[in-house]
Amino acid sequence: MDLKDGAAIFSSGGGGSPEAGQRIVDDLVSEGCTVKLVDPSNVPSDARVVNFACVGATTAVEYDPLAAVRTLKMLEEAVGFSAYATIPVELGGFNTLAAVDVAARCGLPVVDGDGAGRSVPEVHLKVYTLDDISMTPMAVSDTHAKNMIIIREASDFQTCERMTRLLATEWNQSAYTAGRILTGSQVKTSPIQLSLTKSMQIGELLRTHENPIEVLLNETGGLKLFDGNVRFVERKTESGFTFINIAIKGLRQNDGSTLELKVKNEVLVAYRDGSLVAMAPDIITPLHFQTGKCITAERINEGDHLTVLGLPAPPKWRTPQGLMLWKDVLERSEILESYVAIEELATV
DSSP states (O other), X not given: OHHHHHHHHTSTTOSSOHHHHHHHHHHHHHTTOXXXXXXXXXXXXXXXXXXXXXXXXXXXOOOOHHHHHHHHHHHHHHHTOOOSEEEESSOOTTHHHXXXXXXHHHTOOEESEESSSSOOSSTTOSHHHHTTOOOXXXXXXXXXXXXEEEEOOOSSHXXXXXXXXXXXXXXXXXXXXXXXXXXXXXXXXXXXETHHHHHHHHHHHHXXXXXXXXXXXXXXXOEEEEEEEEEEEEEEEETTEEEEEEEEEXXXXXXXXXXXXXXXXXXXXXXXTTEEEEETTSEEEEEETTTOOBOOGGGOOTTOEEEEEEEOOOGGGGSHHHHXXXXXXXXXXXXXXXXXXXXXXXXX
């Protein structure tokens, strides 16, 4: 439970439903399944580690553990190798647990790291792309493994994203992927290191402290962006994404102000009274105002009382190469502002 709740804090309102993640945890416990967490530094250099994830619209997440395992096995058979471990592609209340589940059911460890340090809206939007690690070969399956495809090569990272997204759209807006095969040497340098341990620590703080949001801010170096009641939600699911616009009417110190959030699976940008207060790659996560637990964007409804936090992005995303990769995604969502770090925006 701590991993699920902690990973969701870094989800920017995406990453799949934490409730779906909790069902994975409950099923593993009831079936007596366990999984070993391995430090990246302890992975043999010649080992092969597979990134596993569910891809598609956040409103369409389903999970069939046997189909998920079949997706990994198809990749192994097609390429001719045996995975040493899995690693989550991102941090989120569901997607992180999906990679853990596949590892547990295959008798493999899961690497203490992930491919983004947050949840991300597109398949190629991983720190691996910055290190020029190929996305292919990749296995893609529908959520019940009735349709399964191997993408052996793609001309570039964006093409691989589009191919995967088209398949997810065809298969009821959701698909499983197993790919980004990392060597043990790459595992030690490319992913966000020890992020699962960090997530579990955050989850424990949420569970054990009376003032969880204050503790979160201290632990993450984040900022409280807003507190208020949701007065407007507009959502649609198409092309393998969930698009949402949210307006929050301020309470207490934010009385008289409005926060607007723009979502493409994850919250990409936040405006307070029309002025920019946070944007990706920094993490913008809506929380329950008392428990501090993430409420993913697709579950937000009018009248909900939310606290919205802004957390600094992992350093890799704030490099010129990282910001350029995000700029492309943001511009296609008609977000045209130049990136400014949340801590700098807070001083404006």
